[in-house]
Amino acid sequence: MFDDLPSPLLLRGNDRRAYRDPCAVYHAGTWFLYYTLVETEADGQVYLYTAMSESGDLRHWSKPLILTPRHQGLNYSSPGNIVFHNNKWHMCLQTYPRPNGEKYGNADCRLWMMESDDLRHWSAPELLLVKGGDTGVREMGRMIDPYLVEHADKPGEWYCFYKQNGVSYSRTYNFRDRIYGGSREAGENVCIIRHDGEYVMFHSPENGIGVMRSSDLTEWRDDGELITLGQKDWEWAKGRITAGFVIDLRHVAGIEAFVMFYHGSGPKDESVLFDTHASIGAAWSKDLTVWEWPGKSKPVCINIEEE
Numbered sequence: 001m002f003d004d005l006p007s008p009l010l011l012r013g014n015d016r017r018a019y020r021d022p023c024a025v026y027h028a029g030t031w032f033l034y035y036t037l038v039e040t041e042a043d044g045q046v047y048l049y050t051a052m053s054e055s056g057d058l059r060h061w062s063k064p065l066i067l068t069p070r071h072q073g074l075n076y077s078s079p080g081n082i083v084f085h086n087n088k089w090h091m092c093l094q095t096y097p098r099p100n101g102e103k104y105g106n107a108d109c110r111l112w113m114m115e116s117d118d119l120r121h122w123s124a125p126e127l128l129l130v131k132g133g134d135t136g137v138r139e140m141g142r143m144i145d146p147y148l149v150e151h152a153d154k155p156g157e158w159y160c161f162y163k164q165n166g167v168s169y170s171r172t173y174n175f176r177d178r179i180y181g182g183s184r185e186a187g188e189n190v191c192i193i194r195h196d197g198e199y200v201m202f203h204s205p206e207n208g209i210g211v212m213r214s215s216d217l218t219e220w221r222d223d224g225e226l227i228t229l230g231q232k233d234w235e236w237a238k239g240r241i242t243a244g245f246v247i248d249l250r251h252v253a254g255i256e257a258f259v260m261f262y263h264g265s266g267p268k269d270e271s272v273l274f275d276t277h278a279s280i281g282a283a284w285s286k287d288l289t290v291w292e293w294p295g296k297s298k299p300v301c302i303n304i305e306e307e
Helices: none
Strands: 009-011 017-027 030-040 046-055 082-085 088-094 111-116 144-150 158-163 167-172 178-184 188-195 198-204 209-214 221-227 240-249 257-265 278-285
Touching (some): 158 188
Antiparallel strands (some): 082 088
16 A cells, blocks of 8 residues: 555645644555645635544545534534444544634633544534533643543543643543543653553644653653654655654554654745645655655655646
């Protein structure tokens, strides 16, 4: 499958559109790719959506299907991941309100959940009370970038990680009532997988994708690695490479690897191009140490402007 990819770039942004914060599901031979879609309208107004595209080969993608409403006071975005629980697919995501033209989401950013039977049609978002039912919505504080993971040794115990005071987390046993657990130092866009008896956390510092490890989902150690892939050769990611989402597909014939989706901004710094020129790329690895991508041995020159 990877041999047919002409470049690491899957979805390409331009001066009107950005693709950010990817997460993915591979199901029944189809790639379902979810992401933040940032649209700049003709009058300069910016709207964020959670959207999706599908592919059978990682090369040809369907047009963005918008899943959430057009509303600057909500701006549903940053789908963290999708898990299958109680015969439903569950997607966690954030709101990122910018009702007054703010550059970044205001203090009302919160976490939400949607459900689906088929990965294409989703229920209306429901607020996640990640600090417990006794904490009012106004008292929860600004929080973004959720991610769900089940404890390997305690089936039915689900953790929700999110960006607040580093990375914070809560636990639930029924997907409704949640117990706040605390926080640890880490970047944003957390993704956690299980490998070699440990949890591996991918997170996003100022640039690149950092890696941390844990035996219990609560105590984490930094392994010192910063993944930047081919950023030095990619004009479309020179500004920042971030939001790494890793899925373990070593058991799938024809893939047999960890697959990483991420977004790159460029050629200018992401602080300048926050709403434009962000693109989603892919890489893969057999061991989470050596990462491969199309053109690794010979850099691929790509025009960032959309055709």
